């Protein structure tokens with residue numbers, strides 16, 4: 001049976017891209033080997049062996065990962081990069097020209113905003129940030145020079161949800177490329193290409209890798225012309241994922257289905273616990289019926305993920321005391337690993353966002369973001385409980 005006939009997500013996560021090779025001389029490895037070779041010898045001047053020439057252009061271990069990630073996002077093509085931002089840089093460089101305009105969600109990952117505002121601005125790419133939770137707001141921001149719409153759903157740290165298929169229709173009607181950063185839900189819970197997006201971006205550093213031990217990024221898409229441009233730029237720019245990091249990511253992603261189910265289960269339990277706590281003033285989790293876009297989140301995905309945000313009573317220093325008292329949950333940036341991570345966006349991940357802008361979008365000084373890991377949830381709740389007694 002070929003992998004294309006294996007429809008289940010968990011099955012593809014384990015087998016896609018890693019089918020044993022039974023050809024003469026091959027060994028039938030069930031795990032793709034780490035091909036460290038930077039170059040590949042050939043017997044004929046004009047014929048690279050099995051298509052491989054030089055690892056920046058193509059490497060068998062990276063190729064296995066690209067195939068697997070494409071299978072998981074229901075994409076025809078996949079490309080793997082050294083980080084999420086390396087993937088984003090390659091995408092913008094390949095598909096845009098000086099003078100082009102982007103309509104972007106105003107609640108994007110901070111590093112993506114920095115890339116737009118501080119780097120691509122120097123190359124004549126203009127960006128308008130809008131609240132993409134309003135579909136007509138996105139449409140109104142389109143100009144003659146607009147080439148691309150860039151959204152993230154749910155967003156970070158406010159977990160706002162965008163209507164991906166409605167925005168995809170607007171993009172298609174205006175001949176624009178819709179890019180969706182799917183890092184927060186992973187393909188286990190949401191498949192933006194199926195909803196009409198043109199390119200999916202991942203920071204595989206997060207849920208896909210899943211163990212906080214390897215940086216990576218990916219682009220997944222169906223359009224052959226864009227794929228050829230992206231592949232050309234991947235090689236020309238060179239920000240590729242290394243063979244060893246490809247192996248680590250392949251190893252991590254095999255358990256994505258198991259992990260996402262447990263991340264979500266723990267997030268629900270924690271959200272429920274926090275919602276009832278007298279020192280917690282607000283809990284934001286798309287899985288809660290109180291979330292303003294719960295119905296949309298439910299309709300466009302198969303789950304709500306493992307990240308939640310909440311506000312506690314008191315001031316920023318109370319939030320700091322609470323965070324510093326935690327013993328099981330690590331006080332750290334990032335998300336999506338097996339270990340629970342917690343942070344204070346106003347001081348940590350979003351400190352570069354000016355205070356007025358933070359307040360305007362709703363990132364208060366006591367807003368806390370929690371990435372629920374896959375530990376025993378009672379240990380996580382007990383940890384939150386003891387730390388909250390200090391507030």
Ligand SMILES: *Cc1c(COP(=O)(O)O)cnc(C)c1O
Nearest residue numbers: 083084085109181183203205216
């Ligand atoms: C982390 C992150 C990125 C950037 O990825 P790196 O791997 O850190 O370069 C992009 N988008 C989102 C949503 C992220 O969480």
